Amino acid sequence: MQNFFEDTICAAATPAGAGGIAVIRISGTVALDVADRITDVSAVSTVPQSSFVPRRVYYKEVYNSDGSLLDNVLLTYFKTPYSYTGEDVVEISCHASPYIVRTILSLCLAAGARIARAGEFTQRAFLNGKLDLSQAEAVADVIASENAASHRLAIMGLRGGVSAEISMLRSELLNLTSLLELELDFGEEDVEFASRSELRKLLEKIALHANTLRNSFALGNAIKEGIPVAIIGKPNAGKSTLLNALLGDEKALVSEVAGTTRDAIEDTVIINGIKFRFIDTAGLRNSDDIVERMGVERTLSKMRQASIWLYVFDITDISLEQAYSEVAALKPNVDAASADAASVPQVIFIGNKIDKLSEQQLSVLHNNSLMPASNNIFLSAISAQSSQLDCLREALIELSGANAVSQNQVILTNARHYEILGKVMDGLSQIKTEIESGLSADLLSQQLRTVLDCLGEITGQITTDDVLANIFSRFCIGK
Ligand SMILES: Nc1nc2c(ncn2[C@@H]2O[C@H](COP(=O)(O)OP(=O)(O)OP(=O)(O)O)[C@@H](O)[C@H]2O)c(=O)[nH]1
Ligand SMILES: [Mg+2]
Structure with a gap:
């Protein structure tokens, strides 16, 4: 589902003062307006009708507010929802002079954008459903990867390796939960659709799966650090x-x-x-x-x-x-x-x-x-x-x-995922004890739902603003 944010954000996506070219990214409902205002015409003039066609590169001129030429730039427009953030996005490649970058950004501000917070582009991508949370975290890992082994793991995360593993665990747990919830529907009749020893076996299998994934963190973390x-x-x-x-x-x-x-x-x-x-x-x-x-x-x-x-x-x-x-x-x-x-x-x-x-x-x-x-x-x-x-x-x-580590093997590298899986393991072992002590189906299914919510924290189905702020504030500006 698409979220619409009021603000249009902008930032340099490339480090200050490095290389020959800098990229400025603008994302939000008025991104195209901003692009119109700052290219070819003086920023103080009236807004022309945009003629940018998505995914084409335009050679444009950017003018200072006094009408003098600031730089020749290349401009690309990505129309919502087919962009990194899912919003209208404009990317401007200019010469990498910190002065030019700063001036283009201030022209963007004058045209109605504001400077993005660290990680805000990726945060919007997540909130707009372009990536799940574990993939968004992998974006930071890909940027930080500095050797073949850590890069391989980061790409695996970006491509949804961890997400796939978590959704497999979720569906295994959901199967178990629905078995129990079916019993609840027949509550009066005192039926047991799933024998308790079957349930326990299923649960053990799921716990083993979760534990293998969790244990992979030792290697994943070592490869990363x-x-x-x-x-x-x-x-x-x-x-x-x-x-x-x-x-x-x-x-x-x-x-x-x-x-x-x-x-x-x-x-x-x-x-x-x-x-x-x-x-x-x-x-x-x-x-x-x-x-x-x-x-x-x-x-x-x-x-x-x-x-x-x-x-x-x-x-x-x-x-x-x-x-x-x-x-x-x-x-x-x-x-x-x-x-x-x-x-x-x-x-x-x-x-x-x-x-x-x-x-x-x-x-x-x-x-x-x-x-x-x-x-x-x-x-x-x-x-x-x-x-x-x-x-x-x-x-x-x-x-x-x-x-x-084989190509398809999923290895955890993220401490947050590792900690959450620890909570999942605790929850599962508690449920196992409770199955053994004959806890009722409705209480068991409630507990299973709590564990499911825990798993949802990894992929971001369940999050709080604090968790998100914590994750994205560690990104660099412009990502
Ligand atoms: N002949 C020879 N001498 C070596 C070799 N490796 C180290 N040494 C010498 O052995 C001495 C001790 O080397 P260090 O590297 O300081 O030994 P260390 O294990 O770090 O010692 P501590 O810091 O005191 O625990 C030095 O005089 C080195 O030059 C080697 O392969 N061959
Ligand atoms: Mg020594």
């Missing part, structure tokens, strides 16, 4: 050297003094279209130095957040078995936060400083430069100083899981 990789190990193992080599930048201080790194040092790198967030940490050891102890605390907390650990050890100093037992000893320190199976980190053991090994010792390692030792454990022998890290990069890409 950068897969968190903690570089950990004993002091002097070469962690900071490895960070620098991975970043191709001398970001962290390196020295032969054990305990060089105190604070966690983070930076992101894109490897094969996947963003990784590497976190170099303070070497793990017991220390009397209070600052170093604080650093170690910080290391443990970064380890809890990481989905991959690079456990670096000096291959000339300790054996693989020792490295294993060191990591095993670390696990209890971080397990508290890892109750969720999805968050158990994968570990790559990195025997560092192979340049210090003899030819003979090296030949033992040869061909074994990267071996999957068991489920979540990989081995790599490197020299962090040499920057020859292709094996490690390949292992990281593989462990990230980003490439395993």
